[in-house]
Amino acid sequence: xxxxxxxxxxxxxxxxxxxxxxxxxxxxxxxxxxxxxxxxxxxxxxxxxxxxxxxxxxxxxxxxxxxxxxxxxxxxxxxxxxxxxxxxxxxxxxxxxxxxxxxxxxxxxxxxxxxxxxxxxxxxxxxxxxxxxxxxxxxxxxxxxxxxxxxxxxxxxxxxxxxxxxxxxxxxxxxxxxxxxxxxxxxxxxxxxxxxxxxxxxxxxxxxxxxxxxxxxxxxxxxxxxxxxxxxxxxxxxxxx
Ligand SMILES: [Zn+2]
Numbered sequence: 001x002x003x004x005x006x007x008x009x010x011x012x013x014x015x016x017x018x019x020x021x022x023x024x025x026x027x028x029x030x031x032x033x034x035x036x037x038x039x040x041x042x043x044x045x046x047x048x049x050x051x052x053x054x055x056x057x058x059x060x061x062x063x064x065x066x067x068x069x070x071x072x073x074x075x076x077x078x079x080x081x082x083x084x085x086x087x088x089x090x091x092x093x094x095x096x097x098x099x100x101x102x103x104x105x106x107x108x109x110x111x112x113x114x115x116x117x118x119x120x121x122x123x124x125x126x127x128x129x130x131x132x133x134x135x136x137x138x139x140x141x142x143x144x145x146x147x148x149x150x151x152x153x154x155x156x157x158x159x160x161x162x163x164x165x166x167x168x169x170x171x172x173x174x175x176x177x178x179x180x181x182x183x184x185x186x187x188x189x190x191x192x193x194x195x196x197x198x199x200x201x202x203x204x205x206x207x208x209x210x211x212x213x214x215x216x217x218x219x220x221x222x223x224x225x226x227x228x229x230x231x232x233x234x235x236x237x238x239x240x241x
Contacts, residue, residue: 022054032058035084037158038096039065039103043186046096058084064103064154065095068126070164078165085167085177093162096182096191097155104150107131129161130154152201155181156194
């Protein structure tokens with residue numbers, strides 16, 4: 001605690017002093033560009049890993065970077081999501097998982113948690129879609145590799161959960177919102193973004209590839225009309241089936 005109190009003083013005398021104009025501006029309101037959804041893990045710092053300024057990221061954090069499907073719970077996630085899109089007009093959402101995630105380790109041995117950590121157990125039931133998908137599709141994989149896969153698949157599950165929210169569904173259809181799936185590797189400091197074309201995680205490009213809903217990227221779907229030429233080109237190269 002002493003270290004934190006000292007830190008408060010140091011923040012005032014150094015960072016705050018050097019950025020007084022920014023703080024004066026932010027005191028009147030926020031205009032973050034991105035909703036960043038990540039894990040509560042102390043080793044993940046959204047602003048640090050993206051080199052973002054204060055005021056640039058609107059953040060939702062919980063164990064396992066989860067967004068329960070629309071209507072599943074009445075927790076804070078849905079409210080924060082709605083505020084981010086409706087009040088702040090944010091048009092980019094990043095779901096960022098991370099290596100060595102304790103919540104995902106827990107998900108892989110869920111039954112052991114029921115007695116020791118009943119609240120964690122209850123919360124992780126929200127990730128049943130991830131647990132089941134991993135159990136049924138990666139039955140021959142074990143250990144660290146299975147954990148890595150669970151982390152990556154869980155981020156994609158949360159992207160699907162986001163799409164169950166009416167406001168997300170509607171904004172995507174209007175082309176006003178893009179979703180991005182990231183995994184942060186603690187050891188290397190690197191971030192990998194999900195590439196729906198290659199169905200894998202790659203180094204994020206600029207501009208970021210959005211995870212497009214499948215019905216919008218299928219070439220035979222009438223809604224595919226609004227896609228850019230580059231996107232259509234990718235589709236017709238047969239990346240999607
Ligand atoms: Zn975690």
